[in-house]
Amino acid sequence: MTNRKPKIFNGWMYTAGSRQPDRNLLAYPEKISLPENSSPAYAKQPVGKPRIPVVFWLLLTISVSLVIGTVLLSNDMKHLRTIDRYFRFGLFSYEVKPPPPKALPRPTPSASVRLPLHATEPPTAQTASAFLRTWRVSGAAMCAALRDAGIQTSEWAAASFNANTFECYFEHSGKREKDQLPSSIFVIVRGDAAGTISNMRVKIVNPQTDQNGQLDPNILRIFEVMLNQPQWLDFHEALNAIKNLRDIKEDGFGASITFSREVLNPDRYNFTLSLDAAPGPQTRTRNYFSDRTWLPSPEPTVETDPAQPAPPSAQ
Structure with missing residues:
Protein backbone atom coordinates (compact mmCIF):
# COMPACT_ATOMS: atom_id res chain seq x y z
CA MET A 1 0.00 0.00 0.00
CA PRO A 35 1.51 30.90 1.02
CA GLU A 36 3.86 33.73 0.41
CA ASN A 37 4.24 32.89 -3.24
CA SER A 38 0.44 32.63 -3.84
CA SER A 39 -0.97 34.42 -6.87
CA PRO A 40 -2.85 37.81 -6.40
CA ALA A 41 -5.80 36.35 -8.31
CA TYR A 42 -6.68 34.31 -5.30
CA ALA A 43 -6.79 37.40 -2.96
CA LYS A 44 -10.26 38.74 -1.94
CA GLN A 45 -10.98 42.14 -3.62
CA PRO A 46 -13.36 44.72 -1.87
CA VAL A 47 -16.58 45.52 -3.77
CA GLY A 48 -16.95 49.43 -4.28
CA LYS A 49 -20.27 51.46 -4.80
CA PRO A 50 -20.96 52.84 -8.29
CA ARG A 51 -20.22 56.58 -8.54
CA ILE A 52 -22.98 59.03 -9.84
CA PRO A 53 -21.63 61.53 -12.32
CA VAL A 54 -21.43 65.22 -11.29
CA VAL A 55 -23.44 66.20 -14.36
CA PHE A 56 -26.47 64.36 -13.01
CA TRP A 57 -26.42 66.32 -9.74
CA LEU A 58 -26.03 69.57 -11.62
CA LEU A 59 -29.02 68.85 -13.87
CA LEU A 60 -31.13 67.77 -10.88
CA THR A 61 -30.32 70.99 -9.01
CA ILE A 62 -31.20 73.13 -12.03
CA SER A 63 -34.50 71.27 -12.53
CA VAL A 64 -35.58 71.64 -8.90
CA SER A 65 -34.64 75.34 -8.94
CA LEU A 66 -36.71 75.90 -12.07
CA VAL A 67 -39.72 74.18 -10.50
CA ILE A 68 -39.44 76.21 -7.28
CA GLY A 69 -38.98 79.45 -9.21
CA THR A 70 -41.98 78.70 -11.40
CA VAL A 71 -44.16 78.06 -8.35
CA LEU A 72 -43.02 81.23 -6.56
CA LEU A 73 -43.29 83.53 -9.58
CA SER A 74 -46.59 82.19 -10.90
CA ASN A 75 -49.98 83.82 -10.23
CA ASP A 76 -48.47 87.33 -9.89
CA MET A 77 -45.92 86.07 -7.31
CA LYS A 78 -48.70 85.21 -4.90
CA HIS A 79 -46.75 82.43 -3.14
CA LEU A 80 -43.60 84.55 -2.96
CA ARG A 81 -45.55 87.39 -1.38
CA THR A 82 -47.06 84.97 1.11
CA ILE A 83 -43.62 83.75 2.16
CA ASP A 84 -42.39 87.35 2.37
CA ARG A 85 -45.24 88.36 4.66
CA TYR A 86 -44.87 85.26 6.80
CA PHE A 87 -41.09 85.56 7.36
CA ARG A 88 -41.12 89.39 7.15
CA PHE A 89 -38.32 89.67 4.62
CA GLY A 90 -39.51 93.05 3.41
CA LEU A 91 -39.15 92.26 -0.28
CA PHE A 92 -42.39 93.99 -1.24
CA SER A 93 -44.20 97.12 -0.12
CA TYR A 94 -47.84 96.64 0.76
CA GLU A 95 -50.64 99.19 0.84
CA VAL A 96 -52.47 99.38 4.12
CA LYS A 97 -56.12 98.99 3.24
CA PRO A 98 -58.68 100.45 5.62
CA PRO A 99 -60.97 97.93 7.22
CA PRO A 100 -64.23 97.45 5.38
CA PRO A 101 -67.13 99.44 6.78
CA LYS A 102 -69.33 97.63 9.19
CA ALA A 103 -72.59 96.54 7.76
CA LEU A 104 -75.55 98.36 9.19
CA PRO A 105 -78.01 96.19 11.04
CA ARG A 106 -80.92 95.26 8.93
CA PRO A 107 -84.19 96.68 10.12
CA THR A 108 -86.63 94.20 11.41
CA PRO A 109 -89.33 93.46 8.89
CA SER A 110 -92.49 95.31 9.60
CA ALA A 111 -95.38 93.28 10.81
CA SER A 112 -98.05 92.69 8.25
CA VAL A 113 -101.35 94.34 9.05
CA ARG A 114 -104.55 93.25 7.45
CA LEU A 115 -107.06 96.03 7.08
CA PRO A 116 -110.74 95.23 7.16
CA LEU A 117 -112.59 95.51 3.91
CA HIS A 118 -114.58 98.55 4.95
CA ALA A 119 -111.36 100.50 5.59
CA THR A 120 -110.37 100.46 1.91
CA GLU A 121 -113.74 100.70 0.26
CA PRO A 122 -115.01 104.19 -0.61
CA PRO A 123 -117.72 105.34 1.79
CA THR A 124 -121.26 105.42 0.58
CA ALA A 125 -123.24 108.63 0.71
CA GLN A 126 -125.76 107.13 3.13
CA THR A 127 -123.12 106.28 5.75
CA ALA A 128 -120.50 109.00 5.18
CA SER A 129 -119.56 111.20 8.13
CA ALA A 130 -117.53 114.38 8.58
CA PHE A 131 -115.37 116.07 11.19
CA LEU A 132 -117.31 117.91 13.86
CA ARG A 133 -116.05 120.17 16.60
CA THR A 134 -116.88 119.70 20.25
CA TRP A 135 -116.85 122.18 23.07
CA ARG A 136 -113.68 121.80 25.10
CA VAL A 137 -115.04 123.96 27.89
CA SER A 138 -118.26 123.64 29.86
CA GLY A 139 -120.80 126.39 30.35
CA ALA A 140 -119.97 126.80 34.03
CA ALA A 141 -116.24 127.07 33.23
CA MET A 142 -116.91 129.67 30.54
CA CYS A 143 -118.93 131.81 32.94
CA ALA A 144 -116.17 131.51 35.54
CA ALA A 145 -113.55 132.58 32.97
CA LEU A 146 -115.60 135.67 32.13
CA ARG A 147 -115.84 136.59 35.79
CA ASP A 148 -112.08 136.15 36.18
CA ALA A 149 -111.64 138.62 33.29
CA GLY A 150 -113.77 141.25 35.06
CA ILE A 151 -117.14 140.58 33.42
CA GLN A 152 -119.41 139.88 36.36
CA THR A 153 -121.78 137.28 34.93
CA SER A 154 -124.35 135.39 36.91
CA GLU A 155 -123.87 131.79 38.02
CA TRP A 156 -124.51 128.90 35.63
CA ALA A 157 -128.12 128.01 36.43
CA ALA A 158 -131.40 126.98 34.83
CA ALA A 159 -133.25 129.65 32.90
CA SER A 160 -136.44 131.04 34.36
CA PHE A 161 -138.49 130.33 31.23
CA ASN A 162 -137.17 126.78 30.57
CA ALA A 163 -135.77 124.37 33.16
CA ASN A 164 -133.90 122.38 30.47
CA THR A 165 -131.88 125.42 29.42
CA PHE A 166 -128.98 126.62 31.55
CA GLU A 167 -127.37 130.02 31.18
CA CYS A 168 -125.32 132.81 32.66
CA TYR A 169 -125.49 136.45 31.55
CA PHE A 170 -124.09 139.93 32.07
CA GLU A 171 -125.77 143.28 31.36
CA HIS A 172 -124.47 146.82 31.63
CA SER A 173 -126.04 150.13 30.49
CA GLY A 174 -124.41 153.55 30.38
CA LYS A 175 -125.81 157.07 30.60
CA ARG A 176 -127.66 158.63 27.71
CA GLU A 177 -125.98 161.67 26.18
CA LYS A 178 -128.05 164.14 24.14
CA ASP A 179 -128.85 162.68 20.72
CA GLN A 180 -126.69 159.53 21.11
CA LEU A 181 -127.90 156.14 22.27
CA PRO A 182 -126.65 155.05 25.69
CA SER A 183 -123.78 152.55 25.52
CA SER A 184 -124.75 149.07 26.68
CA ILE A 185 -123.34 145.56 26.78
CA PHE A 186 -125.28 142.33 26.99
CA VAL A 187 -123.54 138.92 27.26
CA ILE A 188 -125.26 135.53 27.53
CA VAL A 189 -123.96 131.92 27.44
CA ARG A 190 -126.54 129.15 26.99
CA GLY A 191 -126.41 125.36 27.17
CA ASP A 192 -127.98 122.34 28.80
CA ALA A 193 -127.94 120.78 32.24
CA ALA A 194 -124.86 118.68 31.39
CA GLY A 195 -122.88 121.88 30.81
CA THR A 196 -122.66 121.58 27.02
CA ILE A 197 -122.75 125.03 25.44
CA SER A 198 -125.17 125.62 22.60
CA ASN A 199 -124.32 129.26 21.77
CA MET A 200 -122.80 132.45 23.13
CA ARG A 201 -124.09 135.91 22.23
CA VAL A 202 -122.91 139.47 22.76
CA LYS A 203 -124.74 142.68 21.87
CA ILE A 204 -122.99 146.03 22.18
CA VAL A 205 -124.63 149.40 21.55
CA ASN A 206 -122.66 152.57 20.89
CA PRO A 207 -119.38 151.06 22.12
CA GLN A 208 -116.50 153.23 23.20
CA THR A 209 -113.58 153.46 20.77
CA ASP A 210 -110.16 155.10 20.72
CA GLN A 211 -108.90 157.75 18.31
CA ASN A 212 -108.13 155.05 15.71
CA GLY A 213 -111.68 153.72 15.78
CA GLN A 214 -110.71 150.51 17.59
CA LEU A 215 -112.87 148.90 20.24
CA ASP A 216 -112.28 149.71 23.89
CA PRO A 217 -109.94 147.06 25.46
CA ASN A 218 -112.37 146.50 28.35
CA ILE A 219 -115.08 145.45 25.88
CA LEU A 220 -112.63 143.56 23.64
CA ARG A 221 -111.69 141.38 26.63
CA ILE A 222 -115.13 139.73 26.42
CA PHE A 223 -114.46 138.46 22.89
CA GLU A 224 -110.92 137.39 23.79
CA VAL A 225 -112.23 135.08 26.51
CA MET A 226 -114.99 133.64 24.32
CA LEU A 227 -112.59 132.88 21.45
CA ASN A 228 -109.72 131.52 23.56
CA GLN A 229 -111.61 129.23 25.92
CA PRO A 230 -112.91 126.77 23.25
CA GLN A 231 -109.29 126.43 21.96
CA TRP A 232 -110.28 126.61 18.30
CA LEU A 233 -107.14 128.08 16.80
CA ASP A 234 -108.38 128.57 13.24
CA PHE A 235 -110.53 131.60 14.13
CA HIS A 236 -107.60 133.91 14.86
CA GLU A 237 -108.69 136.48 12.25
CA ALA A 238 -112.05 137.01 13.93
CA LEU A 239 -110.63 138.85 16.94
CA ASN A 240 -108.76 141.33 14.75
CA ALA A 241 -111.95 142.09 12.79
CA ILE A 242 -113.95 142.63 15.99
CA LYS A 243 -111.24 144.95 17.31
CA ASN A 244 -111.68 147.17 14.22
CA LEU A 245 -115.51 146.79 14.25
CA ARG A 246 -115.56 145.07 10.86
CA ASP A 247 -118.12 142.50 9.83
CA ILE A 248 -116.86 138.92 9.72
CA LYS A 249 -118.35 135.48 9.34
CA GLU A 250 -116.42 132.21 9.58
CA ASP A 251 -117.61 128.61 9.51
CA GLY A 252 -115.68 125.41 10.04
CA PHE A 253 -116.53 121.87 11.15
CA GLY A 254 -119.88 122.85 12.63
CA ALA A 255 -118.74 126.02 14.42
CA SER A 256 -119.96 129.42 13.26
CA ILE A 257 -118.70 132.88 14.25
CA THR A 258 -120.56 136.02 13.22
CA PHE A 259 -119.88 139.65 14.07
CA SER A 260 -121.95 142.18 12.17
CA ARG A 261 -123.38 145.68 12.36
CA GLU A 262 -127.14 146.14 12.24
CA VAL A 263 -128.35 147.63 8.99
CA LEU A 264 -130.97 149.97 10.46
CA ASN A 265 -128.92 150.85 13.55
CA PRO A 266 -125.24 151.35 12.64
CA ASP A 267 -124.20 151.78 16.29
CA ARG A 268 -125.40 148.32 17.25
CA TYR A 269 -123.23 145.18 16.84
CA ASN A 270 -124.16 141.54 17.32
CA PHE A 271 -121.76 138.66 18.00
CA THR A 272 -122.74 134.97 17.87
CA LEU A 273 -120.60 131.87 18.47
CA SER A 274 -122.50 128.61 18.04
CA LEU A 275 -121.87 124.96 17.32
CA ASP A 276 -124.54 123.32 15.20
CA ALA A 277 -124.12 120.11 13.24
CA ALA A 278 -125.11 120.50 9.63
CA PRO A 279 -127.59 117.95 8.31
CA GLY A 280 -126.01 114.89 6.75
CA PRO A 281 -122.45 113.78 7.58
CA GLN A 282 -121.99 116.07 10.61
CA THR A 283 -125.30 115.00 12.08
CA ARG A 284 -124.32 111.33 11.72
CA THR A 285 -121.03 112.05 13.47
CA ARG A 286 -122.79 113.80 16.35
CA ASN A 287 -125.29 110.98 16.73
CA TYR A 288 -122.56 108.32 16.65
CA PHE A 289 -120.55 109.98 19.44
CA SER A 290 -123.60 110.87 21.47
CA ASP A 291 -123.52 110.44 25.24
CA ARG A 292 -126.42 108.04 24.89
CA THR A 293 -124.11 105.59 23.08
CA TRP A 294 -120.82 106.06 24.93
CA LEU A 295 -119.99 106.36 28.59
CA PRO A 296 -118.37 109.65 29.58
CA SER A 297 -114.59 109.53 29.88
CA PRO A 298 -113.25 109.84 33.43
CA GLU A 299 -111.67 113.05 34.54
CA PRO A 300 -107.83 112.96 34.42
CA THR A 301 -106.29 112.47 37.85
CA VAL A 302 -102.74 113.17 38.98
CA GLU A 303 -101.00 109.97 40.06
CA THR A 304 -99.00 110.32 43.27
CA ASP A 305 -96.04 108.24 44.33
CA PRO A 306 -97.00 106.15 47.39
CA ALA A 307 -93.44 106.51 48.70
CA GLN A 308 -93.78 110.29 48.91
CA PRO A 309 -95.67 111.74 51.87
CA ALA A 310 -99.02 113.32 51.17
CA PRO A 311 -99.10 117.13 51.24
CA PRO A 312 -100.38 118.57 54.53
CA SER A 313 -103.99 119.61 54.46
CA ALA A 314 -104.84 123.24 54.85
CA GLN A 315 -105.98 124.10 58.35
Whole structure:
Protein backbone atom coordinates (compact mmCIF):
# COMPACT_ATOMS: atom_id res chain seq x y z
CA MET A 1 0.00 0.00 0.00
CA THR A 2 1.52 3.30 -1.11
CA ASN A 3 1.82 6.02 1.56
CA ARG A 4 0.48 9.29 0.08
CA LYS A 5 1.36 12.63 1.63
CA PRO A 6 -1.71 14.72 2.25
CA LYS A 7 -2.01 18.21 0.79
CA ILE A 8 -3.85 21.10 2.36
CA PHE A 9 -5.58 23.83 0.23
CA ASN A 10 -8.13 26.38 1.54
CA GLY A 11 -8.86 24.36 4.65
CA TRP A 12 -9.34 21.15 2.81
CA MET A 13 -7.00 18.23 3.05
CA TYR A 14 -6.45 16.29 -0.05
CA THR A 15 -5.11 12.72 -0.05
CA ALA A 16 -4.81 10.36 -2.83
CA GLY A 17 -8.05 10.63 -4.71
CA SER A 18 -10.12 11.92 -1.78
CA ARG A 19 -11.05 15.29 -0.29
CA GLN A 20 -11.61 15.53 3.41
CA PRO A 21 -11.80 18.60 5.54
CA ASP A 22 -9.12 18.98 8.11
CA ARG A 23 -10.85 19.16 11.41
CA ASN A 24 -7.92 20.84 13.11
CA LEU A 25 -7.71 23.49 10.52
CA LEU A 26 -11.44 24.18 10.68
CA ALA A 27 -11.25 24.57 14.44
CA TYR A 28 -8.58 27.27 14.11
CA PRO A 29 -9.31 29.28 11.04
CA GLU A 30 -7.05 32.16 12.16
CA LYS A 31 -4.02 29.96 11.63
CA ILE A 32 -4.76 29.45 7.99
CA SER A 33 -2.85 31.75 5.66
CA LEU A 34 -1.94 31.81 2.05
CA PRO A 35 1.51 30.90 1.02
CA GLU A 36 3.86 33.73 0.41
CA ASN A 37 4.24 32.89 -3.24
CA SER A 38 0.44 32.63 -3.84
CA SER A 39 -0.97 34.42 -6.87
CA PRO A 40 -2.85 37.81 -6.40
CA ALA A 41 -5.80 36.35 -8.31
CA TYR A 42 -6.68 34.31 -5.30
CA ALA A 43 -6.79 37.40 -2.96
CA LYS A 44 -10.26 38.74 -1.94
CA GLN A 45 -10.98 42.14 -3.62
CA PRO A 46 -13.36 44.72 -1.87
CA VAL A 47 -16.58 45.52 -3.77
CA GLY A 48 -16.95 49.43 -4.28
CA LYS A 49 -20.27 51.46 -4.80
CA PRO A 50 -20.96 52.84 -8.29
CA ARG A 51 -20.22 56.58 -8.54
CA ILE A 52 -22.98 59.03 -9.84
CA PRO A 53 -21.63 61.53 -12.32
CA VAL A 54 -21.43 65.22 -11.29
CA VAL A 55 -23.44 66.20 -14.36
CA PHE A 56 -26.47 64.36 -13.01
CA TRP A 57 -26.42 66.32 -9.74
CA LEU A 58 -26.03 69.57 -11.62
CA LEU A 59 -29.02 68.85 -13.87
CA LEU A 60 -31.13 67.77 -10.88
CA THR A 61 -30.32 70.99 -9.01
CA ILE A 62 -31.20 73.13 -12.03
CA SER A 63 -34.50 71.27 -12.53
CA VAL A 64 -35.58 71.64 -8.90
CA SER A 65 -34.64 75.34 -8.94
CA LEU A 66 -36.71 75.90 -12.07
CA VAL A 67 -39.72 74.18 -10.50
CA ILE A 68 -39.44 76.21 -7.28
CA GLY A 69 -38.98 79.45 -9.21
CA THR A 70 -41.98 78.70 -11.40
CA VAL A 71 -44.16 78.06 -8.35
CA LEU A 72 -43.02 81.23 -6.56
CA LEU A 73 -43.29 83.53 -9.58
CA SER A 74 -46.59 82.19 -10.90
CA ASN A 75 -49.98 83.82 -10.23
CA ASP A 76 -48.47 87.33 -9.89
CA MET A 77 -45.92 86.07 -7.31
CA LYS A 78 -48.70 85.21 -4.90
CA HIS A 79 -46.75 82.43 -3.14
CA LEU A 80 -43.60 84.55 -2.96
CA ARG A 81 -45.55 87.39 -1.38
CA THR A 82 -47.06 84.97 1.11
CA ILE A 83 -43.62 83.75 2.16
CA ASP A 84 -42.39 87.35 2.37
CA ARG A 85 -45.24 88.36 4.66
CA TYR A 86 -44.87 85.26 6.80
CA PHE A 87 -41.09 85.56 7.36
CA ARG A 88 -41.12 89.39 7.15
CA PHE A 89 -38.32 89.67 4.62
CA GLY A 90 -39.51 93.05 3.41
CA LEU A 91 -39.15 92.26 -0.28
CA PHE A 92 -42.39 93.99 -1.24
CA SER A 93 -44.20 97.12 -0.12
CA TYR A 94 -47.84 96.64 0.76
CA GLU A 95 -50.64 99.19 0.84
CA VAL A 96 -52.47 99.38 4.12
CA LYS A 97 -56.12 98.99 3.24
CA PRO A 98 -58.68 100.45 5.62
CA PRO A 99 -60.97 97.93 7.22
CA PRO A 100 -64.23 97.45 5.38
CA PRO A 101 -67.13 99.44 6.78
CA LYS A 102 -69.33 97.63 9.19
CA ALA A 103 -72.59 96.54 7.76
CA LEU A 104 -75.55 98.36 9.19
CA PRO A 105 -78.01 96.19 11.04
CA ARG A 106 -80.92 95.26 8.93
CA PRO A 107 -84.19 96.68 10.12
CA THR A 108 -86.63 94.20 11.41
CA PRO A 109 -89.33 93.46 8.89
CA SER A 110 -92.49 95.31 9.60
CA ALA A 111 -95.38 93.28 10.81
CA SER A 112 -98.05 92.69 8.25
CA VAL A 113 -101.35 94.34 9.05
CA ARG A 114 -104.55 93.25 7.45
CA LEU A 115 -107.06 96.03 7.08
CA PRO A 116 -110.74 95.23 7.16
CA LEU A 117 -112.59 95.51 3.91
CA HIS A 118 -114.58 98.55 4.95
CA ALA A 119 -111.36 100.50 5.59
CA THR A 120 -110.37 100.46 1.91
CA GLU A 121 -113.74 100.70 0.26
CA PRO A 122 -115.01 104.19 -0.61
CA PRO A 123 -117.72 105.34 1.79
CA THR A 124 -121.26 105.42 0.58
CA ALA A 125 -123.24 108.63 0.71
CA GLN A 126 -125.76 107.13 3.13
CA THR A 127 -123.12 106.28 5.75
CA ALA A 128 -120.50 109.00 5.18
CA SER A 129 -119.56 111.20 8.13
CA ALA A 130 -117.53 114.38 8.58
CA PHE A 131 -115.37 116.07 11.19
CA LEU A 132 -117.31 117.91 13.86
CA ARG A 133 -116.05 120.17 16.60
CA THR A 134 -116.88 119.70 20.25
CA TRP A 135 -116.85 122.18 23.07
CA ARG A 136 -113.68 121.80 25.10
CA VAL A 137 -115.04 123.96 27.89
CA SER A 138 -118.26 123.64 29.86
CA GLY A 139 -120.80 126.39 30.35
CA ALA A 140 -119.97 126.80 34.03
CA ALA A 141 -116.24 127.07 33.23
CA MET A 142 -116.91 129.67 30.54
CA CYS A 143 -118.93 131.81 32.94
CA ALA A 144 -116.17 131.51 35.54
CA ALA A 145 -113.55 132.58 32.97
CA LEU A 146 -115.60 135.67 32.13
CA ARG A 147 -115.84 136.59 35.79
CA ASP A 148 -112.08 136.15 36.18
CA ALA A 149 -111.64 138.62 33.29
CA GLY A 150 -113.77 141.25 35.06
CA ILE A 151 -117.14 140.58 33.42
CA GLN A 152 -119.41 139.88 36.36
CA THR A 153 -121.78 137.28 34.93
CA SER A 154 -124.35 135.39 36.91
CA GLU A 155 -123.87 131.79 38.02
CA TRP A 156 -124.51 128.90 35.63
CA ALA A 157 -128.12 128.01 36.43
CA ALA A 158 -131.40 126.98 34.83
CA ALA A 159 -133.25 129.65 32.90
CA SER A 160 -136.44 131.04 34.36
CA PHE A 161 -138.49 130.33 31.23
CA ASN A 162 -137.17 126.78 30.57
CA ALA A 163 -135.77 124.37 33.16
CA ASN A 164 -133.90 122.38 30.47
CA THR A 165 -131.88 125.42 29.42
CA PHE A 166 -128.98 126.62 31.55
CA GLU A 167 -127.37 130.02 31.18
CA CYS A 168 -125.32 132.81 32.66
CA TYR A 169 -125.49 136.45 31.55
CA PHE A 170 -124.09 139.93 32.07
CA GLU A 171 -125.77 143.28 31.36
CA HIS A 172 -124.47 146.82 31.63
CA SER A 173 -126.04 150.13 30.49
CA GLY A 174 -124.41 153.55 30.38
CA LYS A 175 -125.81 157.07 30.60
CA ARG A 176 -127.66 158.63 27.71
CA GLU A 177 -125.98 161.67 26.18
CA LYS A 178 -128.05 164.14 24.14
CA ASP A 179 -128.85 162.68 20.72
CA GLN A 180 -126.69 159.53 21.11
CA LEU A 181 -127.90 156.14 22.27
CA PRO A 182 -126.65 155.05 25.69
CA SER A 183 -123.78 152.55 25.52
CA SER A 184 -124.75 149.07 26.68
CA ILE A 185 -123.34 145.56 26.78
CA PHE A 186 -125.28 142.33 26.99
CA VAL A 187 -123.54 138.92 27.26
CA ILE A 188 -125.26 135.53 27.53
CA VAL A 189 -123.96 131.92 27.44
CA ARG A 190 -126.54 129.15 26.99
CA GLY A 191 -126.41 125.36 27.17
CA ASP A 192 -127.98 122.34 28.80
CA ALA A 193 -127.94 120.78 32.24
CA ALA A 194 -124.86 118.68 31.39
CA GLY A 195 -122.88 121.88 30.81
CA THR A 196 -122.66 121.58 27.02
CA ILE A 197 -122.75 125.03 25.44
CA SER A 198 -125.17 125.62 22.60
CA ASN A 199 -124.32 129.26 21.77
CA MET A 200 -122.80 132.45 23.13
CA ARG A 201 -124.09 135.91 22.23
CA VAL A 202 -122.91 139.47 22.76
CA LYS A 203 -124.74 142.68 21.87
CA ILE A 204 -122.99 146.03 22.18
CA VAL A 205 -124.63 149.40 21.55
CA ASN A 206 -122.66 152.57 20.89
CA PRO A 207 -119.38 151.06 22.12
CA GLN A 208 -116.50 153.23 23.20
CA THR A 209 -113.58 153.46 20.77
CA ASP A 210 -110.16 155.10 20.72
CA GLN A 211 -108.90 157.75 18.31
CA ASN A 212 -108.13 155.05 15.71
CA GLY A 213 -111.68 153.72 15.78
CA GLN A 214 -110.71 150.51 17.59
CA LEU A 215 -112.87 148.90 20.24
CA ASP A 216 -112.28 149.71 23.89
CA PRO A 217 -109.94 147.06 25.46
CA ASN A 218 -112.37 146.50 28.35
CA ILE A 219 -115.08 145.45 25.88
CA LEU A 220 -112.63 143.56 23.64
CA ARG A 221 -111.69 141.38 26.63
CA ILE A 222 -115.13 139.73 26.42
CA PHE A 223 -114.46 138.46 22.89
CA GLU A 224 -110.92 137.39 23.79
CA VAL A 225 -112.23 135.08 26.51
CA MET A 226 -114.99 133.64 24.32
CA LEU A 227 -112.59 132.88 21.45
CA ASN A 228 -109.72 131.52 23.56
CA GLN A 229 -111.61 129.23 25.92
CA PRO A 230 -112.91 126.77 23.25
CA GLN A 231 -109.29 126.43 21.96
CA TRP A 232 -110.28 126.61 18.30
CA LEU A 233 -107.14 128.08 16.80
CA ASP A 234 -108.38 128.57 13.24
CA PHE A 235 -110.53 131.60 14.13
CA HIS A 236 -107.60 133.91 14.86
CA GLU A 237 -108.69 136.48 12.25
CA ALA A 238 -112.05 137.01 13.93
CA LEU A 239 -110.63 138.85 16.94
CA ASN A 240 -108.76 141.33 14.75
CA ALA A 241 -111.95 142.09 12.79
CA ILE A 242 -113.95 142.63 15.99
CA LYS A 243 -111.24 144.95 17.31
CA ASN A 244 -111.68 147.17 14.22
CA LEU A 245 -115.51 146.79 14.25
CA ARG A 246 -115.56 145.07 10.86
CA ASP A 247 -118.12 142.50 9.83
CA ILE A 248 -116.86 138.92 9.72
CA LYS A 249 -118.35 135.48 9.34
CA GLU A 250 -116.42 132.21 9.58
CA ASP A 251 -117.61 128.61 9.51
CA GLY A 252 -115.68 125.41 10.04
CA PHE A 253 -116.53 121.87 11.15
CA GLY A 254 -119.88 122.85 12.63
CA ALA A 255 -118.74 126.02 14.42
CA SER A 256 -119.96 129.42 13.26
CA ILE A 257 -118.70 132.88 14.25
CA THR A 258 -120.56 136.02 13.22
CA PHE A 259 -119.88 139.65 14.07
CA SER A 260 -121.95 142.18 12.17
CA ARG A 261 -123.38 145.68 12.36
CA GLU A 262 -127.14 146.14 12.24
CA VAL A 263 -128.35 147.63 8.99
CA LEU A 264 -130.97 149.97 10.46
CA ASN A 265 -128.92 150.85 13.55
CA PRO A 266 -125.24 151.35 12.64
CA ASP A 267 -124.20 151.78 16.29
CA ARG A 268 -125.40 148.32 17.25
CA TYR A 269 -123.23 145.18 16.84
CA ASN A 270 -124.16 141.54 17.32
CA PHE A 271 -121.76 138.66 18.00
CA THR A 272 -122.74 134.97 17.87
CA LEU A 273 -120.60 131.87 18.47
CA SER A 274 -122.50 128.61 18.04
CA LEU A 275 -121.87 124.96 17.32
CA ASP A 276 -124.54 123.32 15.20
CA ALA A 277 -124.12 120.11 13.24
CA ALA A 278 -125.11 120.50 9.63
CA PRO A 279 -127.59 117.95 8.31
CA GLY A 280 -126.01 114.89 6.75
CA PRO A 281 -122.45 113.78 7.58
CA GLN A 282 -121.99 116.07 10.61
CA THR A 283 -125.30 115.00 12.08
CA ARG A 284 -124.32 111.33 11.72
CA THR A 285 -121.03 112.05 13.47
CA ARG A 286 -122.79 113.80 16.35
CA ASN A 287 -125.29 110.98 16.73
CA TYR A 288 -122.56 108.32 16.65
CA PHE A 289 -120.55 109.98 19.44
CA SER A 290 -123.60 110.87 21.47
CA ASP A 291 -123.52 110.44 25.24
CA ARG A 292 -126.42 108.04 24.89
CA THR A 293 -124.11 105.59 23.08
CA TRP A 294 -120.82 106.06 24.93
CA LEU A 295 -119.99 106.36 28.59
CA PRO A 296 -118.37 109.65 29.58
CA SER A 297 -114.59 109.53 29.88
CA PRO A 298 -113.25 109.84 33.43
CA GLU A 299 -111.67 113.05 34.54
CA PRO A 300 -107.83 112.96 34.42
CA THR A 301 -106.29 112.47 37.85
CA VAL A 302 -102.74 113.17 38.98
CA GLU A 303 -101.00 109.97 40.06
CA THR A 304 -99.00 110.32 43.27
CA ASP A 305 -96.04 108.24 44.33
CA PRO A 306 -97.00 106.15 47.39
CA ALA A 307 -93.44 106.51 48.70
CA GLN A 308 -93.78 110.29 48.91
CA PRO A 309 -95.67 111.74 51.87
CA ALA A 310 -99.02 113.32 51.17
CA PRO A 311 -99.10 117.13 51.24
CA PRO A 312 -100.38 118.57 54.53
CA SER A 313 -103.99 119.61 54.46
CA ALA A 314 -104.84 123.24 54.85
CA GLN A 315 -105.98 124.10 58.35
